[in-house]
Amino acid sequence: MTDLAAVATTLRAELSARYNTDEITPDTWWLSLSRTALGAVAMIPAMTWLRQVLDVLDAEMAARSVCLPKVGGDGAVIVYSAAALADPIELIETCAHEHEHARVLKADPDIQVAMDYTSGELRATVEARACAVGAFARYLVTGAWQTADEIVAPLAHGYLLSPADREHVATLVASHLATMRAGVVPSLEVCHAVLEILRAHHPGAIVVEAFR
Amino acid sequence: MHRDSLTRAALRLCLVVLIALGAGAVASGCPAPRLPAVEGCTVGATRCRADRPQVCSSTGRWHDVGDLACAASGAVCVEGDAGVAHCALATDGGAHD
Numbered sequence: 001m002t003d004l005a006a007v008a009t010t011l012r013a014e015l016s017a018r019y020n021t022d023e024i025t026p027d028t029w030w031l032s033l034s035r036t037a038l039g040a041v042a043m044i045p046a047m048t049w050l051r052q053v054l055d056v057l058d059a060e061m062a063a064r065s066v067c068l069p070k071v072g073g074d075g076a077v078i079v080y081s082a083a084a085l086a087d088p089i090e091l092i093e094t095c096a097h098e099h100e101h102a103r104v105l106k107a108d109p110d111i112q113v114a115m116d117y118t119s120g121e122l123r124a125t126v127e128a129r130a131c132a133v134g135a136f137a138r139y140l141v142t143g144a145w146q147t148a149d150e151i152v153a154p155l156a157h158g159y160l161l162s163p164a165d166r167e168h169v170a171t172l173v174a175s176h177l178a179t180m181r182a183g184v185v186p187s188l189e190v191c192h193a194v195l196e197i198l199r200a201h202h203p204g205a206i207v208v209e210a211f212r
Numbered sequence: 213m214h215r216d217s218l219t220r221a222a223l224r225l226c227l228v229v230l231i232a233l234g235a236g237a238v239a240s241g242c243p244a245p246r247l248p249a250v251e252g253c254t255v256g257a258t259r260c261r262a263d264r265p266q267v268c269s270s271t272g273r274w275h276d277v278g279d280l281a282c283a284a285s286g287a288v289c290v291e292g293d294a295g296v297a298h299c300a301l302a303t304d305g306g307a308h309d
Contacts, residue, residue, distance in 0.1 A: 164270035168267065171296060172277050175296045179285070188280065
């Protein structure tokens, strides 16, 4: 029986080293401290708006992980949500997904990446790749097949994608799924990295015969 | 009432900051998003180019599916009779480019 929590820990450490990422989790000390301090300020009657802002941020940070560029430096910071950290399979998928974003930031560390993300069409392409990387990692350790619609469902809210852009994401992901179904690693660098790490450290965690 | 004023003031401040950031970005020659050229392809169509599967967007642009060629996975890009272009082992079907 493979310890998937150990697999997730290895994947976080190895991908972090390859793509120069730092991690923030809900229990990171300065984040907890800041949240407590802001929560105290928000108790002042005149600060209702801050309480509302904190409520929105709390809900987002509980459910959604994000990858942000490091300020003035090479690499990225991944903020893991409580939901991602609660389950090893979710964590493996999220870690792989966010490192696809980190790869983009490492390869092209300037404002151009941010400008590209303002285009719905390019945002769709970027998110499709990240979803495909996450889905591939999950597939490797579970063998459970997901449809393109299931994989892109989380993009329905919060990404400001039009129906046409969401359809674009689904088609891009469908191509990666067809590649996986053919027993081939998706043509994404981070998918290769994930497989390489699992083969090197946890070969028993790979449950899909074609990728062992 | 007082709280509403504060909320409005905070929102106005955010708006001013956003406008200032936008103006600064434009003034500093901020680049435009790197969209591929419009080629008038059929929305949702797929094809292989340079050993990479591509998908046509709603604005008629071809987008690479991945960041690597299929060869990096020991495969070739194939355009199936049914379904989307993807990477497959050379023996699974004909290569198209």
